[in-house]
Amino acid sequence: MKIHNFNAGPSILPKQVIRKSAQSVVDYNQCGLSLLEISHRSKDFLEIMEKTTDLVKRVMNLNEDYAILFLQGGATLQFSMVPYNLMKKEAAYLDTGIWAYNAIKEAEKFGKVRIPFSGRKKDYTYISKTYHVPDEVDYFHCTSNNTIVGTQIKKFPHTTIPIVCDMSSDIFSRKLNFCQFSLIYASAQKNVSSAGMTIVIVKKEILGKIKRNIPSYLDYNIHIKNNRILNTPNVFSIYTSMLTLEWIENKGGLSILEKENQKKAKLLYDEIDNNNLFENKIHKEDRSNMNVSFFLKKKNLEKEFNSMWKKENIVGLDGHRSLGGYRASIYNALPLESVQFLIEIMKDFEKKFS
Amino acid sequence: MKIHNFNAGPSILPKQVIRKSAQSVVDYNQCGLSLLEISHRSKDFLEIMEKTTDLVKRVMNLNEDYAILFLQGGATLQFSMVPYNLMKKEAAYLDTGIWAYNAIKEAEKFGKVRIPFSGRKKDYTYISKTYHVPDEVDYFHCTSNNTIVGTQIKKFPHTTIPIVCDMSSDIFSRKLNFCQFSLIYASAQKNVSSAGMTIVIVKKEILGKIKRNIPSYLDYNIHIKNNRILNTPNVFSIYTSMLTLEWIENKGGLSILEKENQKKAKLLYDEIDNNNLFENKIHKEDRSNMNVSFFLKKKNLEKEFNSMWKKENIVGLDGHRSLGGYRASIYNALPLESVQFLIEIMKDFEKKFS
Numbered sequence: 214m215k216i217h218n219f220n221a222g223p224s225i226l227p228k229q230v231i232r233k234s235a236q237s238v239v240d241y242n243q244c245g246l247s248l249l250e251i252s253h254r255s256k257d258f259l260e261i262m263e264k265t266t267d268l269v270k271r272v273m274n275l276n277e278d279y280a281i282l283f284l285q286g287g288a289t290l291q292f293s294m295v296p297y298n299l300m301k302k303e304a305a306y307l308d309t310g311i312w313a314y315n316a317i318k319e320a321e322k323f324g325k326v327r328i329p330f331s332g333r334k335k336d337y338t339y340i341s342k343t344y345h346v347p348d349e350v351d352y353f354h355c356t357s358n359n360t361i362v363g364t365q366i367k368k369f370p371h372t373t374i375p376i377v378c379d380m381s382s383d384i385f386s387r388k389l390n391f392c393q394f395s396l397i398y399a400s401a402q403k404n405v406s407s408a409g410m411t412i413v414i415v416k417k418e419i420l421g422k423i424k425r426n427i428p429s430y431l432d433y434n435i436h437i438k439n440n441r442i443l444n445t446p447n448v449f450s451i452y453t454s455m456l457t458l459e460w461i462e463n464k465g466g467l468s469i470l471e472k473e474n475q476k477k478a479k480l481l482y483d484e485i486d487n488n489n490l491f492e493n494k495i496h497k498e499d500r501s502n503m504n505v506s507f508f509l510k511k512k513n514l515e516k517e518f519n520s521m522w523k524k525e526n527i528v529g530l531d532g533h534r535s536l537g538g539y540r541a542s543i544y545n546a547l548p549l550e551s552v553q554f555l556i557e558i559m560k561d562f563e564k565k566f567s
Numbered sequence: 568m569k570i571h572n573f574n575a576g577p578s579i580l581p582k583q584v585i586r587k588s589a590q591s592v593v594d595y596n597q598c599g600l601s602l603l604e605i606s607h608r609s610k611d612f613l614e615i616m617e618k619t620t621d622l623v624k625r626v627m628n629l630n631e632d633y634a635i636l637f638l639q640g641g642a643t644l645q646f647s648m649v650p651y652n653l654m655k656k657e658a659a660y661l662d663t664g665i666w667a668y669n670a671i672k673e674a675e676k677f678g679k680v681r682i683p684f685s686g687r688k689k690d691y692t693y694i695s696k697t698y699h700v701p702d703e704v705d706y707f708h709c710t711s712n713n714t715i716v717g718t719q720i721k722k723f724p725h726t727t728i729p730i731v732c733d734m735s736s737d738i739f740s741r742k743l744n745f746c747q748f749s750l751i752y753a754s755a756q757k758n759v760s761s762a763g764m765t766i767v768i769v770k771k772e773i774l775g776k777i778k779r780n781i782p783s784y785l786d787y788n789i790h791i792k793n794n795r796i797l798n799t800p801n802v803f804s805i806y807t808s809m810l811t812l813e814w815i816e817n818k819g820g821l822s823i824l825e826k827e828n829q830k831k832a833k834l835l836y837d838e839i840d841n842n843n844l845f846e847n848k849i850h851k852e853d854r855s856n857m858n859v860s861f862f863l864k865k866k867n868l869e870k871e872f873n874s875m876w877k878k879e880n881i882v883g884l885d886g887h888r889s890l891g892g893y894r895a896s897i898y899n900a901l902p903l904e905s906v907q908f909l910i911e912i913m914k915d916f917e918k919k920f921s
Contacts (some may be wrong), residue, residue, distance in 0.1 A: 216599040220606050223802060231601045233591035238585060245570040247585045249761040249807070252574050252883065285639035286784050287799040315783075322780045354814070388660030399852025402799050407603040409639055409763045409801025411727075426676045428647030430640050444643040445756050448577060449803060453603070526599070529606065539775055 217551040220529030221360055221504060221542040222382065222403035230456040230546075234407075237452055248452055253445045262441065263454050268458035272466060273391040275414065280437050282413040283451050287383045291398040291411060292316040295354065295377055296323035298423060299396070305329055305350045305374075309366070310337045310359030311535065316379065320354070329353075337362045339496035346372040352395070352419075358383035360403070361533040363506035363540065365500045369393055375419050383503045384412070384543055385461055386472040395419045401450055404503075404544045405457050410450035460543070471546055477543045477552045478502040482507050484556045489567045490514065491559065507540035514566055522558050530555075571905040573898040574883030575858060576736065576757035577716055584810040584900075588761075591806055602806055606801045615806050622812035626820060627745040629768065634791050636767040637762070637805045642735045645752040645765060646670040648785050649708065649731055650677035652777060653750070657917045659683055659704045659728075659805065664691045664713030665889065670733065674708070683707075693850035700726040706749070706753065706773075712737035714757070715887040717860035717894065718853045723747055729773050737857045738766065739815055740899055741825040749773045755804055758857075758898045759811050764804035815899070824899050831897045831906045832856040838910045843921045844868065862892035868920055876912050884909075 218225040226234075241248040241257065251257055266281045284290070292315060296304065302324050308331035320326050330344035335357055346353045352375040358365045360382040369376060375395030384399035391397065395416045401410035401432045413433065420434045429435050429443065436443050464470060482500060485491045485507045493500070493507045509515055522530055532538035543552060572579040574617050580588075595602040595611065610787045616640045621701060638644070646669060650658065657678050660671045662685035674680050684698035691713055700707045702752055706729040712719045714736040723730060729749030738753035745751065749770045756762035767787065783789050783797065815824060836854060839845045839861045847854070847861045863869055876884055886892035 218600060218604055220604065223604060223606060223799065225604055226601065231592060231603065234603070235589050235601075238589035238592055246572060246882070247580065247589075249585065249588070250572055250574065250577060250579050252577060253762060254888075280621060284642070285641070285801075287639070287798040290640070290782075290784040297782075320783060322782060400799065402603075402802075407608065407801075407803050408799045409804060428644075428651075428673060428676060430644040430647060442640040445577065445754065445762045446638075447761075447801065447804075448756075449761050450763060450801075470884075528600070534608075 216524060217527045217554055218529055219527065221540060223408050224403050224542055224544050225546045227457060227460045227546045230453060230460055233371050233456050234453045248449060253442055253448055258448055261455055265451055265455040265458060268455060268462060272385065272458060272461055275391055278416050278418065279309055280417050282433065282436050282441055283446050284411045284413055285409060285447055287400045288312065288379055289399060292319035295396065296320045297425065297427050298420060298433050299430050300324045300354050301423065303327060303350050303381045305347055305353045307355040308333055309340050309356055309364060311357040311361055312379065316354060330383050337364060338494050340364055340366060340499045342566055346370045348373060350374060352377050358501050358503050359506050361536060363501040363504040364495055365501035365503065385467065386474050386503055387455060388467040402456055406453040407450045411445040474502045477549055478505060480556060481505050481541060481543065481552055484559055488563050490563050503542065503544060505541045506532060506544060517566060518562055521562055525558060527555060568878060570883045571908055573881055573895045574880065575894060576665050576817050577762050578757050578896055578898055579900045580899045581811060584807060584814055588807045589812050601743045602803060607796055607802055612802055615809055617808040619805055622809060622816060623766065626739065626812060626815055629745055631909060632770050632772065634769050634771050636790050636795055637789065637800050638765045638767055639763060639801055641754045641765055641909055642666065642733055642752060646673035649750065650674045651779065651781050651785050652774060652787050653706050654678045655705050655777065657681060657704050659707045661696050661709040662687055663710055664720060665715055666733065667710040670708060691718060692848050694718055694720060694853045700724045701879065702727060704728060706731050712855050715857050715890060717855040717858040718849055719855035719857065739821065740828050740857055742821040755808055760807040761804045764801040828856045831903055832859060834910060835895060835906055839914055842913055842917045844917050857896065857898060859895045859897060860886060860892060871920060872916055875916055879912060881909060
């Protein structure tokens, strides 16, 4: 049974990653034990962690200035860890979506938050290009991709202060100059791996400048000093990340994936724009290449459209519960054929009901 | 290849749990998708979480006063979450091992810590039975099992203040009156599931009494109010826990497991006590039924003993890096045969080198 998986996260992973990942649960590397049963201090696991680290650095073209951590608690815990480790007095946060807004709420527990731009009153349907990042704050925080509404920052600001970026829903989906960021975090369950692991990429020089007494698990420096095994990490999810990164590298890296993702997104946005029955509410230049949201122009056709895609083994197309409508998450592992298949259904729907 | 897995954690899991867990990665419940690819808000996952919750409650005989959470960050994050949520001014902590000591260090960031008993100066080889729990502190914290040295609390104190217990290395290994605890936490990677998930069992009435501004992920109440999906939990590890709990229930529950664990431990301790070449340094009444530590009386025989067990496909028998010697972790899933097999090797060793 072929399923077209448009889930927003946890979401589709490459087939060969799934296969090898399952095999590791049965018997890791023919060692006679499951990956779930081996020590996180074993040579086997330390090799997995090193290999994953090297892959992250190679794929993103990062140098030795950066530490790569594999933490737990999702982006939600990062919302607190970032100010815990970096905020002396105040920081600037871009408010481009519900997750960005949640990050702001957490940061406000630690100090003053300035908001150079908020899309909140416009339902987050566009991202300003003219906002000003203040020079005197401790860091600037942004969310590269709004998973819920479907916007994506295409260009990041030039600034002398550290840029912190939540890339949970578009990490490894495009080529960027990643050295412009001082800290990147991304929960793994969208484009990378199983849920329960967060990749944190941090420029070491920005750490250790805070006097605050930080709980150990929340202190990036303590993780670094403990060789990233302060405690038992999510072994399985790190291994699965390694497999995904190998898949990315074998495909040719981020520039190839970026092209594929752009192609998929363009096809789908073109169909939405040209189809009489659908609309997308995002400013064209801010449209996400990962999460494509769309709405029926006539809401009374909802039942008909839903029955059409549901009977064709499409899953995960419902919009976020806060928004309604539809959302096609077209992450790295989603094949072009799934997008083409969805477009065919949208065309059929138009023919029948237009 | 039959491996005898004495790893301290991540560690051995029941064979059928491993098999079903791997199958779920290939195709969850014949839905056509991997468990890693389905939404944490899907009916499928919510059912898994409910089923796991019911199993925890049934197996531990807990009532509706308790909430069951499936968090991330290991016991290490709980070391901070507990005082964040419960400590107004001061708490009492029993110092029965390195992990207990680490919990104390974290709690001291939040308030005053009183220590009714510390085994630190005696290398944690015994646990006092006569310590006094003060009445006027906010809670009493203890660690039911010392994984490193191999002690276990057999009887918990009577007190009117909330008891918080770190059961990371002996949860689900014995029958206790679990209602005596107000909060139990346990990282899953020893007796329950894959690494990267922490079970927290909390009596709801003890929460919400703190004025402190708690980061959202660290606030137990926020997890409860968000139906335990404040953010994406470790879906895979929760599912694997469900499988282990089903296995526990099918075996007949904790009283059966307790008997099996006692039997395995007694056999091994008897061998250590009777074998001329080995010794165990723990006071007999405090010996752990989960982690059995032992040492060579003549250290110069180390190479010989190591080569004997290593060539017989025994893994994980090295003592903790801070302690040296040997440690056999004999968790729920370790079969009696593995203990018998180890004992045979110890007997052979004695015959050859005594």
